[in-house]
Amino acid sequence: MQSVDVAIVGGGVAGLACALQLAERQVDFCLLEATDRCGGRVRTDTVDGFLLDHGFQVLLTAYPACQRLLDYAALDLHAFEAGAMVRCGQRFAVVGDPWRSPSRLWQTMTAPVGSLADKLRIQKLRKIACRGSLQQLYQRPQTSTLVRLRELGFSERMIDHFFRPWLGGVFLERQLATSSRMLEFVFRMFSLGDAAIPAGGMQQIPLQMQSRLPGTTVRLNTTVQSVQGRTLHLSDGNTLSCRQLVLATEAPAAKRLLGERAGDLSPVLEIPFNRVTTLYYAADQAPFADRLLVLGGAEQGPINNLAVLSNVAAGYAPADRALVSISVLGIDDSVDSLEAEVRTQLTQWFGRVANDWQFLQTYSIPYALPDQTPTALEDVVKPCQHSGLWLCGDYLQTRSLHGAMDSGLRAASGILQTLGLPPAGNDPVPS
Numbered sequence: 001m002q003s004v005d006v007a008i009v010g011g012g013v014a015g016l017a018c019a020l021q022l023a024e025r026q027v028d029f030c031l032l033e034a035t036d037r038c039g040g041r042v043r044t045d046t047v048d049g050f051l052l053d054h055g056f057q058v059l060l061t062a063y064p065a066c067q068r069l070l071d072y073a074a075l076d077l078h079a080f081e082a083g084a085m086v087r088c089g090q091r092f093a094v095v096g097d098p099w100r101s102p103s104r105l106w107q108t109m110t111a112p113v114g115s116l117a118d119k120l121r122i123q124k125l126r127k128i129a130c131r132g133s134l135q136q137l138y139q140r141p142q143t144s145t146l147v148r149l150r151e152l153g154f155s156e157r158m159i160d161h162f163f164r165p166w167l168g169g170v171f172l173e174r175q176l177a178t179s180s181r182m183l184e185f186v187f188r189m190f191s192l193g194d195a196a197i198p199a200g201g202m203q204q205i206p207l208q209m210q211s212r213l214p215g216t217t218v219r220l221n222t223t224v225q226s227v228q229g230r231t232l233h234l235s236d237g238n239t240l241s242c243r244q245l246v247l248a249t250e251a252p253a254a255k256r257l258l259g260e261r262a263g264d265l266s267p268v269l270e271i272p273f274n275r276v277t278t279l280y281y282a283a284d285q286a287p288f289a290d291r292l293l294v295l296g297g298a299e300q301g302p303i304n305n306l307a308v309l310s311n312v313a314a315g316y317a318p319a320d321r322a323l324v325s326i327s328v329l330g331i332d333d334s335v336d337s338l339e340a341e342v343r344t345q346l347t348q349w350f351g352r353v354a355n356d357w358q359f360l361q362t363y364s365i366p367y368a369l370p371d372q373t374p375t376a377l378e379d380v381v382k383p384c385q386h387s388g389l390w391l392c393g394d395y396l397q398t399r400s401l402h403g404a405m406d407s408g409l410r411a412a413s414g415i416l417q418t419l420g421l422p423p424a425g426n427d428p429v430p431s
């Protein structure tokens with residue numbers, strides 16, 4: 001039986017963040033990943049020269065853990081313009097960020113998406129979100145995002161036309177039941193940095209992390225089937241023993257592996273999750289040239305948000321083609337009928353030319369984001385040690401790339417301390 005000091009189960013960005021810290025201190029560890037590549041929910045396929053991320057995702061460059069762990073220049077990040085094009089009646093209205101794109105000021109102030117006062121309230125929300133440390137933000141009194149927006153005085157029109165589709169695309173739910181702490185966290189991150197995608201697709205993020213690990217420490221296509229004490233039973237028939245065990249899987253997989261030992265952690269591991277479906281289309285010509293996100297406004301159709309990814313990062317599509325990404329919240333059993341409904345809405349938005357767009361692929365993602373309602377976020381940052389095991393993953397922090405990586409940093413920090421080693425250079429970020 002092979003043995004290592006530390007075994008990490010799961011090669012998403014949480015497991016990779018933990019591994020990077022251990023590698024820095026030359027700890028003898030092994031990362032076991034069930035699939036053929038690291039990245040977990042951050043994954044990109046190449047189809048006919050188009051880069052298709054598994055679900056529309058962006059990196060918010062202000063995420064502290066990402067700033068610590070990623071080399072942004074090497075990722076060749078391309079940023080969205082701050083703001084959005086919102087469907088209102090028969091046209092699109094631009095709501096820009098006048099503080100970053102002063103040329104959008106007039107369009108923004110006159111857009112029929114909420115009142116002038118609503119637009120000024122955005123600045124108030126920005127101030128609140130950027131005040132104090134992240135730790136203080138996580139401890140603020142919380143309610144639902146919807147209640148918080150109403151407390152701040154936003155009109156129902158602004159909420160329905162702008163916040164429901166915009167935050168709906170971030171939280172993957174339009175009821176705005178998500179905790180107001182997440183509203184403030186997300187607003188802070190959008191205010192302090194860019195929303196960006198790497199030139200080579202979102203999967204470049206975990207690939208960059210993996211590339212800094214010694215090659216022999218990562219074992220792909222290796223599922224941990226069960227855990228007995230400190231012995232792991234692997235899908236290839238082998239067993240692996242370890243002194244320290246890190247579960248860096250999604251919450252349901254951690255629950256399965258922990259079994260009875262989950263104990264009082266069960267409510268955390270059994271939390272519901274939000275689902276999303278992403279459809280990709282190839283167009284001969286982009287329907288517009290902006291690097292803006294498009295929001296469905298208060299429309300009844302299935303599209304929540306849309307982006308022409310090749311407008312933002314040209315490498316997402318072959319030369320002279322455009323890649324359109326569409327997010328539909330939830331999961332529909334019938335992809336064909338969903339595609340037909342989406343196509344109808346696209347022709348209403350962009351005319352009959354949308355009928356010529358080539359449907360490329362759909363990604364239905366049942367486990368996209370763990371629930372982030374106020375009850376689930378009572379403690380935003382959950383302890384990473386449980387029953388002698390280390391846990392990491394986005395369900396233990398904010399449901400984001402930052403949260404997942406930060407939880408990995410925290411687990412690594414605890415392990416280094418337990419092994420009597422000094423902290424790694426990238427100490428856990430003050431989250």
Ligand SMILES: Cc1cc2nc3c(=O)[nH]c(=O)nc-3n(C[C@H](O)[C@H](O)[C@H](O)COP(=O)(O)OP(=O)(O)OC[C@H]3O[C@@H](n4cnc5c(N)ncnc54)[C@H](O)[C@@H]3O)c2cc1C
Pocket residue numbers: 009010011012013014015032033034035038039040041042054055056057058059060222223224225248249250253276365367368369392393394395399400401402404
């Ligand atoms: C569609 C979508 C859109 C998103 N949009 C954004 C966004 O715009 N910005 C943002 O910050 N975040 C976004 N997120 C969230 C972000 O992607 C996640 O929070 C983060 O990737 C979670 O990382 P993780 O390492 O915690 O978990 P995962 O990525 O789920 O990693 C868990 C890993 O464990 C492996 N595993 C499971 N069981 C086993 C086993 N038994 N043996 C071995 N390996 C196992 C899995 O294969 C997987 O690789 C989005 C997520 C989705 C799905």
